[in-house]
Amino acid sequence: MTATPPNPTTLEKLRNVSVATLATALYKRGLRHQVIQDVRPVKAKGRNMVGPAFTLRYMPAREDRNQLVEFRNPEHPQRHAIETCPPGHVLVMDSRRNADAASAGDILITRLMVRGGAGIVTDGGFRDAMNIGELDMPAYHSRPSSPTNLTINEAIDINVPIGCGDAPVFPGDIVVGDDDSVIIIPAHLADEVADEATEMTAYEDFAMEQVRAGETIIGLYPATREENLVKFTAWRAQNDR
Structure with a gap:
């Protein structure tokens, strides 16, 4: 089922409020775990990242399935997520809160930006973080990480419910990131x-x-x-x- 597109007026309002204020508004509604934990901007942008969530899920890598040759597969879920994330959306990755290997690097993230992505978030780490920080697109991670994700993670599923930094993320939920942190607003609550x-x-x-x-x-x-x-x-x- 296709999610209802978010109200543009709602997205504009969310560009002008802090994650801390949104956390209080959600707390009033009984939601206490919507802030993605241990995730921060690669580089502060001075503006909010706002957009619906498009998700990618990683699982523990099994060595026989995760050799470098896997990246030659045009349907590889990590590559496929970069090429199918809709413009205006935020790619949110469940990397098992493990930054020992990178969730993505600057070439893939540049491609996401060129395709119109509103931002990218992982509860793991990015390689080439010094380059990603200079891109004109918000990016959030736990810390820089150089090893390829194949070392410990396998990209396994796209646009399914995930956990990112202990926050539940459903496709189409509204992602808001400021220069402190990132929060997930359930889609049905976004307007109010x-x-x-x-x-x-x-x-x-x-x-x-x-x-x-x-x-x-x-x-x-x-x-x-x-x-x-x-x-x-x-x-x-x-x-x-």
Whole structure:
């Protein structure tokens, strides 16, 4: 069954909120494990990565199945994922939280970028990370890793439910990454979470401005004093928020 394309307005809102704020919005809905653990930007981009998830799953390699000759196969799942990930999507890889061998390198990731990929995430590592960091596409991993993935991992399945850094990822879920980390928003919650996070961000920006001006956080963050809500309403009008 083909997933419903995400609302472009929702994606735009998610480009302007932090992973931390989204984590709080999901926590309110009982979801506590949506942040991908031990994953960070190869290089900060100063902008959010946002897009539906397209997934690749690795399993432990069996030596007789994972020689270099496997890369000659045009249907090799790793290569096939790079060539079939839809434009605007984020390729998310379950690499078993193991960065002892690389999940991909700069040539494959450059190909994904040229094809219109919105980003790439692995809970393993990338080889050629110094080159990947210079690409104009966000990339997230655990740490640099040089050995080929065939050393310990076999790419086995494409666009199936996976776990990445202990976060559950279903194809079509919305992936958001900022300069800190990456979070997975279940597709059916994306619209409402984007709306709530946008509202939360407006108040957080107001609160930060107040704190910088010397105000106490008590009654301000969280907003438990009515006077701060009155100030916030005036601030929103003044700042078109």
